[in-house]
Amino acid sequence: MRATEIDEDSKPKRARRVAVLVPTTGGLARVVDLAHKPHLGQSIATGIDDFRPLPIAEGYHRLVDGALKALGDSPSPCHLVIEGAVDDGRSWELPVLLAHRIVRHGAEIAAVEDADWIVWATGSVDGALNPTGEARYVGEKLGHSAGALARRRADAIVAFALADPAEADRAAIERALPPGGRLVLLDGFESVEALAREAAGVVEPATSPAPPRPPRRGMGRVAVLVLLALIVAGAIAFGLSILAGKGERERDVSASLSIERLTAADRAACVEAQMTGAALAARPVAIDGARIGVPATQATCALRFTNTGAAVMAIGLDSALAGSIIEGDSPMGRPITLSPGARYLLVFRAPPVGRTARLTVAAEGAEEALALEFEGTP
Incomplete structure (x- = not known):
């Protein structure tokens, strides 16, 4: 260590x-x-x-x-x-x-x-x-x-x-x-x-400063007023979102999901990068309507999902990628929750060439189903 x-x-x-x-x-x-x-x-x-x-x-x-x-x-x-x-x-x-x-x-x-x-x-x-x-x-x-x-x-x-x-x-x-x-x-x-x-084995010197502390839970008067203002603004925004209609909200679900394909030179380089922390090349993956086309080659190491929105998001997968991913830590069969700004890394055991998986994205009561289509050669 x-x-x-x-x-x-x-x-x-x-x-x-x-x-x-x-x-x-x-x-x-x-x-x-x-x-x-x-x-x-x-x-x-x-x-x-x-x-x-x-x-x-x-x-x-x-x-x-x-x-x-x-x-x-x-x-x-x-x-x-x-x-x-x-x-x-x-x-x-x-x-x-x-x-x-x-x-x-x-x-x-x-x-x-x-x-x-x-x-x-x-x-x-x-x-x-x-x-x-x-x-x-x-x-x-x-x-x-x-x-x-x-x-x-x-x-x-x-x-x-x-x-x-x-x-x-x-x-x-x-x-x-x-x-x-x-x-x-x-x-x-x-x-x-x-x-x-x-x-x-650290002995605290008499003159040393106190250790850093996490933020306290208490709120001052100004913080309370700011929070109330945010609540009111949020309520207004929520009302406007209802007026905008259900279809608009559904489109906003996947709009808050960023997907990146992480790549290396080959499969061995993928494994080496995950073990050593070496940087992987990140390439954005476009969401084209209800379809997401992902190149699946030996250079495809992982997919990185990022919640870029302001609401908690849940992503899930069907069983189509069984055998190509690590099932125990994947959203396959049990959706994974992403807080705003949070990321999830879907690491591939083997390139899922030719497979199509159903990806569900849910946030604020709306859910959208997308097709992850993996194309390429083994």
């Missing part, structure tokens, strides 16, 4: 080695690497030596390029590498946030066997990076973690971190505490930051 890529200034004299565990109901995962990749179009999460995005990749992109960027912790897209399966849910957010902050303070990500500190965390975070919600299935996650924790060094410190556990879960963790272990209850970003600094 190249901790200096995240931040050089706060690196302690002797870098701590910290293992960050991501327990799930299906097993135990671990953060393996975390590095800035300026050439990536957006932050991405993958497995070890894999170019394919994990199912949590879109959520990770929103966390890093949204809340962490607002905090000043993400100057460029990041590549998160995880060992083990993290399929869905949001309990990965807290351990991944801790990993970012631990590395930000100069520690090195390590395996359990080599770690000075081991941080086991589960739970989601809100837009201000505060732990939120009750941790679930804690007993099951502890069971999946027992084998890995048994491999720790005798002098390693183990911290079990979560927010607002139920009494039974708290008791289960206290029973599972190894020598040198502790239960850390996180009630806000400040407590997350305190744990990250302690794990990284």
